[in-house]
Amino acid sequence: MTRKKIRISIRTRRWKCINSEEDNKGSQYGRFILAPLKEGQADTIGTAMRRALIGEIETTCITSVKFQNVIHEYSTITGVRESVYDIVSNLQKIRLRTNLSGTYEGSICVRGPGDVTAQDIILPPYIEIVDNTQHIASLTEPISLCIGLQIESQRGFDIKIPYSTRERSYSTTVGVRSIQNVNYNVHSYRNGNKRQEILFLEIWTNGSVTPKEALQEASRKLIDLFIPFLRKEEANLEEEANLEEEANLEEEANLEEEDNLEEEDNLEEEANLEEEDNLEEEDKLTLKNFYINYFFYQWGWDKLRKNKINLSSQSMKLIFIDQFGFSTKLYNGLKKANIHTLFDLVNKSQEDIMKIEHLSQDEFEQLFFGMELYFN
Template sequence: MVVDLLVNVAFNNLFYRKRNENMEKNSSTIRIYPEWKCVDDEQESNRRLHYSRFALSPLLVDQAMTIGVAMRRALLSEVEGICITSAKIVGTIHEYSTLEGVRESIDEILMNLRQIVLKGEATQQESASLFAQGPGVVTAGHINLPSSIRVVDPDQYIATLSKDTQLCIELVISQGKGNQINDYINNEEGFFRIDARFTPVQKANFSIYSLGEGRQQLLLLEIWTNRTLTPEEALYQAHNSLLNLFYTITPPIPSKNVSKNNKPACIEKNTVYNDINTSDQSGHVLNASVDTILSIDRPMEDVMNTKNISIDQLELSPRIYNCLKRANIDTLSDLASYTQEDLLKIKNFGKKSVEQVVTVLQERFGLKLSTKK
């Protein structure tokens, strides 16, 4: 029920809103530009988790799967972050040893250090240090960091000192992508490499829903980050990473079937990729890079599945809506069969009502009602 409601909301907002701005007509094609829209944004009670859900629509069948798989993989492996990559703990010999007065073993302390969430930039390896005097609890807030780096959650747990014990650790912070497993053989006493988890994206899922009669689809992408950046920023970085990748591997222009302007006749390189921009206070719209082309030979009603689109989606005033309903006009297909002259014959349906219907149809769907039969 919740998913159906979300799909309907996303469908209304993305597919119909300002449709005349998202469609370009020329002599051979109708070009539809899908849009990203943030439909849900929750900063969880957990101070190290930020969740957002994004919708991309309209897409042709199978495009949603292609984009969903690519974006999910890019989110989990291509977004940069920083983390602790090594630690030197004073007074230790190996990772299975213990320190007197420290509740945790060295291995447990290293695991806790690995989970520390840091925000900032480390253009090269940065040094940090931790010094704590017991008794008491040692947290991420005790780490002395460079000015360009800060801890997301200062209360993040590291260890407990049960006696008047000192805990001294020298740390190295690095920047990178994805995850890196430590295969380094430790030859220095008290020095430990830490498996690096650079990616700020904790989890990414996607799901696909059909719109209308199934000729078009909606992609829902869920992103969880550790708050070092927002899901929107992670989506933008992953998107740019894919663009840069495909730009570097652009294949050569085929020697056959080349048009006069020295480009393949079947390829049009006129898609423009823009930065993030905010549409309104209700959500953020990110210009998408997907270019969906439909043949202009297909009727406009067929392309938009007007038989299944209720006049509820027109968001007309209650009076006009009730007048249309009483006239048994339930869908856009029903409305398209009327002329402006026919609408004036409906009871309590005046000239201003007709003008509003004509404006909405033109702005949202590019449809025109003829003046007379």
């Protein structure tokens, strides 16, 4: 094994890419150095960068696949060489690149015979496929294959096996992460009387992001995490005081609004009580008039019932109450009381009529005058 000589600055701390490779499948490898560092700093930076690369860099992948007319994921499709399970496995290997976060929709709609590859996937313009030659399925017959895709961008530590609740949708495991592996090692050397270190950082990616891009993105993530510690404590206290003052003002406004609402409720309650008293008085007058009219119609209803001798029972059974043009309320009330014909009606006393639910004075007058008009 040959060792490469690496020239580094002994005064200014710098980083450099000393090796970069890419295989025929699109995966990439990068090796970086950071030097000079004081004793112990290489481990501190290396541990932080490794965790940031693995846990903070997002991976864009297909998380759910939806087929048409497929019972379960172990089914086979007529005219397709692969099973549904194999197609889902191939789709989860598709490597995607995007600068946005969130959930997106994609689709495949092709007609055989022929091979289906990643280039047949229809995606939003802001999502790019790393390897368009990735095999998905082979169609052996002239059939149409339509597949719906759900695509998500997930943070490294958040990546998990999703569960799809959509009908005929099948979740995929995350087969390809953006960051496949990260490793670091430390080389110590003596510079005069001081002991210094060099940090070697190795990054393997799936090709959706380059090692250099991943390193810079992870650095930005770490900086964002540490920024709050750079703020002065006085500024934090001042901000907390402002927030507390805003909360107090908001609470006072809420209390004032509650007082106004309570006062409005009291006024409304007083108005309702006054209205109820007026309605109660009106009900008493109405009830009084009703009883007066009740005794007034008592003789008239009995007279109408005596006139039924002019018609035979058989004739009255053929005359239905809907022929009198009664209102819907009166008609429904009579039907509920099992009064369907004129014979049923004239065989009811006024006391029976008064027992019908929801029969008001207006309905009784309508019934009386309607019957009087009919017999006279």
